[in-house]
Every structure is written in structure tokens, then in C-alpha cells.
Amino acid sequence: MKRPEHNRQEIAAALVWAVIGLAAIVIAGNYAFGTIVRMGPGFVPIALGVMLVLLGLIAAWQGRLADKVTLDLRFRPFALIMGAIVIWVLLIDRVGFVVSTFALVAIAAQSEREITLLETVLLAAGVTLVGYLIFIRGIGIPIAVFGS
Incomplete structure (x- = not known):
């Protein structure tokens, strides 16, 4: 039985977002994080980076399950x-x-x-x-x- 093709473009795009999130976490790692009440300069970039990584991984997983789609660039x-x-x-x-x-x-x-x-x-x-x-x-x- 033949395996269905994955949506490689969607997986690649999602992994790019995850890598960008990881880069934000690494770059902001040297900044003070703070607390939710007294946020430091690293709080927002790290929080956004974590969200990007999680959403990128979720989207990549969904791209594995999605049908292959042709890319329509405009x-x-x-x-x-x-x-x-x-x-x-x-x-x-x-x-x-x-x-x-x-x-x-x-x-x-x-x-x-x-x-x-x-x-x-x-x-x-x-x-x-x-x-x-x-x-x-x-x-x-x-x-x-x-x-x-």
C-alpha cells in the first residue's frame, strides 16, 4: 500500500517558524526574564519564541497529515x-x-x-x-x- 504524500511546503514553512522562535529564545536568553508582574526585557521575546516553536511544531505535524497542495505564488x-x-x-x-x-x-x-x-x-x-x-x-x- 502506497503512503500518501505529505504537504512538504506546509511542513517546511512551519519548521521555519519554529526555528525563528528558537532563535528568539536563544537571543533573548541573555536578558533578564522577570516575572509576570514585573516583566524583564527577555520576557516577551522568550514567550513569543516559545509560542512560535509550539505553533510551528503543531503546524508541521498537521502538514504531515494534510494532502499535498500545489503552491500558488502571487x-x-x-x-x-x-x-x-x-x-x-x-x-x-x-x-x-x-x-x-x-x-x-x-x-x-x-x-x-x-x-x-x-x-x-x-x-x-x-x-x-x-x-x-x-x-x-x-x-x-x-x-x-x-x-x-
């Missing part, structure tokens, strides 16, 4: 999302949080072919508003709201 979504991040980084100091975040979401949303202009504007406005409320008003991150 350059457009990747380029739009990466470009949107770069544009946000370039704009944040010049035009502030609101405009740069709106641009980020509006550009990244174009990676979805079926999205309408109205949906793009509503999504960008909603994400910008929530980001403003969480990061600027809630946490108090010192970022200019509009321009520098």
Missing part, C-alpha cells in the same frame, strides 16, 4: 503589502499617524482584487481610528497624529 499581494509597510515607515514622521496608517491600509487592501473603493476607505478609516484609540489615546505612544 507577486501582487506580496508587493502591495510590503510596499504599504515601507510607505508607512517613510510617511509616519512626515505626515503623522492618521495619514500614514490610512495609506498603509488603503494600499495593502488593494492586494485583494474584489475590494471596492468604498470598502477600502471604510476599512482604512476603521483601522486608523482603532489604531489611534489604542496606541495614541490608550497606551500613550508619542506619535504625531497629523504631521510632525
